[in-house]
Amino acid sequence: MRSKSKTMLFRSLALHSVLVPLALLWLLPLWMMFVFATMSDNAIFSPDIHLIPSTQFGENFAKLQGDIDFVRTLIVSVVVAVIYTFFSVALTSMAGWALARYKFLGRGLVVAIILGTMTLPYFVVVIPQFIMVARDFGLSNTWFALIVPPLFNSLGVLFMRQAFSLMPVDLFDAARVEGVSEWKIFIHIALPLSRPMLAALSIILFLHSWNNYLWPLLISNDRSMMTAPVALGSLFGLIDVSWGGVMVGAVLLTVPMLVVFVFLQRFFMAGITAGAVK
């Protein structure tokens, strides 16, 4: 008994001596983001190592706002991500419902398409998407262009199909017997039952939109319609950029997501693992 607990202790020590330093290393970039955001540029580019936050956050924020109206770009990002998430959840849960609950002509084809597009890189469509949305429709710098083209999403459909097909059929059949329409069954019975799944999906889709870089980079040239990540990236090329300011931008981009992550970790994990579960 004694030797067993000794082995356990030894194992526990070994485990932590590997994991703790690695965890600290992994935390370092995040920590440095906060530290840099509070340092003047002179301190960032100085020969000393600074690991403790300083006091320049406000000044850096002012410099960031001076280089680019970052608050405005954050607002654009929030609006885009909220609307995107709403529509994407609506589309994918409706489609997932159809695939989980009805037999219909072409069902196999639809499933095959969704699975097929999962292995296709986004690059295969980005050029025609750009030509179509920007040149043919002339819709650069619009909410439509930022929100609608990225709506298609295959993981979400599979996730929702999974969620709906796990629900007991009797539930819906009982409602059908009472003459409730299919649409109402979906809205009033199926959706409320799948709230945790919807939450998980929403978080992942929101994150996806919040961090999306390539498409907004291509489609928004005007500073008033730039999303925050694109605006932040555009500062890298300035010759006299305030890096402390850039770091404040990075913090403002990251902290809301970290908060969501900490408080809604369960949904996060569920959303990320969605694809892995068949």
Add this chain to the structure above:
Amino acid sequence: MRRRNLTAYGFLSPYLLIFAAFWLWPIIYSFYLSFLSTRRAPWTFNPSMTWLRITQDTAFYNALWNTLKILAIQVPAMVFLATVLAVLLNSQLLRARGLIRFAFFAPVVIGEAAYAAVFRLMFNTDFGIVNKTLQAIGLSKVDWFANPSAAMSLIIMAVTWRWVGYNAIIILSGLQSIQTDVYEAATLERVSPRQQFFHITLPLLRPVLVFCFVLSVIGSMQLFAEPYLITNMGGPGGATETLGLFLYRQGFLNLNFGYASAIAYTIAALAVAISALNMWIGRDRT
């Protein structure tokens, strides 16, 4: 389940509409474009400016080679690390579980622009914390942005930092879905923990690992923001130019849509082929 074509398509139609408009049609249009010379208006049929060029373009081969390097080094290393992490994080002995998990999982929420900025400063040649630390322990500093292999390792480190937690989450959920009684039975049969891992855990994890590989392969094939933002558009001298960045350059800086479409199809074909290979290797052989 009942046969209801109309109802089903009623629910499906918004989704299919978006698919048709922003995926199906672009895929078809892209194929057509890839045969056009888009150098001067009007665009003309001239596949030698696209498909023949791609076979002879050293810049394309450079980008392909760089991408394959990432595929061959970063993807296996990351999935391996993620598996180890998942196993360790799953241990009953782990203290401060929440905090340690946070350390590895938090990068999942960080956007490319934000972490690119941090990595640029941390790896700054003269003033970055990484080189300062290297010098403090008696090593010489590394010119992360001017030395080709150093720049490539910087990209690999950055991507690994960002994505290992993501993969660990997936693998961890795979681990947790394995029934504990399997292990209990094995322990009773005096199967050592190591043997349990190789003979029970790994085989049961196979589909999850294949999934991670496929996701990472597709991710690497379209790596764009990291070399665009961290190493100044694929620098030094194209050493970190990926296929994604090369496509962006041809499509949106040179405005050569035809050639960029040919590149896009090549990337897609490679991604599908490598994913299929992965799935074939990891297929269920029982």
Add this chain to the structure above:
Amino acid sequence: MKSVIGCALATLIFASGAAQAQSEITVWSWGSAAPGLEATIPGFNAEHPDITVKVEKLGYSDVKSRVLAACAAGGVGLPDVFQFQNIEMELITAQFPECAADLVPLGFDAGAQSAFPEFKLFALRDEDRMLGMPWDSGPVVMFYRRDFYDKAGVDADSLTTWDDFMTAGAAIQAANPGVTMINDNLNGGTENFRMIAEEQNCGYFTNDGQAISVAEPGCVAALETVKTMVDDKLVAAADFNQKITNVTANAVATLMNGAWMEGVIRNGAPADQSGKWGVAIMPSITADGAHASNFGGSLLAIANNSDKKAAAYTFLSYALGTKAGQITMLKDQGLVPSLTSALEDPYVDEPSAFWGGQKIWKLILGRLPLISPINGSEFFSDADQVMLSVQTAYLNGQYTSAQEAMDDAAKQIGFATGLPIAQ
């Protein structure tokens, strides 16, 4: 549909005389050109208080990619005015001639054009239309540290050939530990190669833009020169920002650049470097070369979609088309005027304290007539990307000779553009 109504509405308002009201125009600009342009605004507003000018500072590649993306989108999202490099402008005149407004009907007629040299107008012309107004040009000179040169006993004015320069470089590096003779982008650009090649009258394309000339002797010799300097360890790789850092850190003895670097160095260097800098004529591969080359130099174009074209043109014709505007930018940021008459301003004869009392503008402007401008053509970016990867490969020893490297570059540019190789 909304935008059509918007347009119609704007036209209505415009026609009904509301043009007298305050109008704000937005300009996209990069680098030191942006603060230079901002410096002209007070002078402009003294004459035109009704027009507000807002300069949006972006990175160079950001302006370029955003303008091109917007032009590819039919001009949606462009500001009223944007900066573009002369050498890249043909990408717009050839591919998107409708993206930039024709300035001729706005007042930039043949008479107004004749105030600028032909080599600055060439790339802006689309038949009878004029798609921009020339801004600055970039006569190449050597910016050097007098103290570093003196310590090694080197007279900067005596460095006639690149061989002289390299011999001096070894001596200067020996006398000043930690200092590198010259910087070159190397990793992200072909700057020094292009400057040295153009001095030899060689560019990527022939002057009519119809053939590839990169394998001609002048370019081959330029690439060899770049490699010799790198092999002799006289070059530190540095992109634009790193060059400024190296200036601040006293780590570089010479920068070769278009004259617009003057303001960058003067405004960026720490105060204790004042008086320690000098300007010299660039070396040549052969002693009898032109010792003149052009690097950089921009123009301002007005977006065809802008509904404030007249106001925008009023600003352009002040900032770029008057002596007052151009001299302000010369003083503030060292932007060399394209406007010929501005070159006769008394200011160009004044000595500059930062540059050790040297009359730098006399020397720099003296280079202008000797420049043989090269044609960027609409395929400049394609060619430059090929050149960068060939240069990298050549520097790493992947070709047996510079000629072989350039033949390969010519072949690749041929693939990218469909143009023949010049015979």
